[in-house]
Amino acid sequence: MDLALIPNGVQRCSLKRFVPWMVLWIALISWGLVSAFLCFFKGLNQTNMNHYFAFGLWIVFDLSIIALGAGAFFTGFLTHIIGEVFIYPFRDNLKAVVNAAVVIGFICYSSAIAMLGVDVGQPLRAWFIFWHANVHSMLTEVSFCITAYLGVLTIEYLPLVFSNRKLREIPEIDIFGNNLHHIIALFAAVGTFLSFFHQGSLGGMFGVLFGRPFAFREGFLIWPWTFFLFIHSSIAAGPSFTLLCVWIAQKVTGKELITRDVFNLLAKISGWLLATYIVLKIVDTIAWAYGVVPRAGMSFMDFYQGSYGIWLIIAEIGIFGIIPAIILITPKFRERNDLLIIGALMNVIGIVLDRFVFSIQTLSIPVMPFDKFMSYFPSWQEWGIAIGAIGYGILLFSLSYRYLPLFPQEAEMNPVQVLGRAVTDSGVIKRS
């Protein structure tokens, strides 16, 4: 029924198999929509957030998916800026995955903004942050950058949408898609600028909290060290997340979508960035433990009590930091499929843990003499919105994979025979 929409030269499952797959994710989205409706209708009392935990699951989820979505800007930066302006030997390899990275980035940022729309409590007043901007606030900078960057990602996504087989039959759309794709380097540059600042400001937002010594850091000019660490960790985790998503897509579809070289390259980039990040993170933690902590009149172990014990720092830096870095930078390890995926997955878990520690553990630690250690567990409505975002992501990625030429190497790697001849044109827009 939808054969006319499927790209040339590739095979997709029947609509009968695709519809039940979609129903599953639509069910999750429905859970999210019911939860969002309750939050809008009854208010934020539907959540387990309170005066201690003004940031909850949604902020952890937002920070995590924004960090994981960094694969879009970083892959775009390496492919379109470094690759076009300078000589970059891996440019062609990254072109095989840049479309998927853009779709993943678009999913991450659009779902993050949708969740923030619920989190702000009064979405009708969300525009206040732009009109009555507090120019001294890191959060204002984040709001500006993520909304502008979602616009950039939409523009980067459009040429891909316009390369759909049916849409390409409309000459105006086809030409417009080509023209947008032709100047994609401009949008990649803007995206890099915006991402650099909002990834950093998300970390800087915690680093400037001088009343909370767990998160407070010294820094360079107006930027605390967490500003730079958040940028570094996001570009380390982004390519790993892209790698994982493509690997899952390969397993689900039963096809090879990109060559092994591309997986290796993503793992190598991610591994070296993670390794340097972990070294800097350890230096930062030691400097904090011997600098900020004693100056605040506290000891290191004062911060690791209750539900959020010392296991968190061991898990974040040791298990999900050092180990994946070793796996991903060692050629012998990353050439093994199982270790490659474990390394990328551990890298992703490590970054999610880091964002959890900064958002939740920071708020759980007492700051007044009469306060005690607090803990937080999200309500089903909070889970609903987070899981709804996952459902939306998988649904949009599935639709993009089915109807758009997402992987330029797919047709070549899985040739389809039509009347005895292999068809290899997947309809990818080629820059003239």
Place this chain on the structure above:
Amino acid sequence: MFPFCFEWAWDVGHIIFMGLLYMVLGAISLGLLYAFVMTWLKVTGRDKLFERLWIRFPITLW
């Protein structure tokens, strides 16, 4: 926030912060405008002008 808003102040914070935002929005708008204009030129058959305005990559910076 625009300079004609009552909260606006001509200080470094506002100039850098809002200036960078408007630069970014300007770059995005210029890119979209270029794509629209080039599409219009191609669709209406103004091929000569289209060829003259077509940016060729890689751009040589030096």
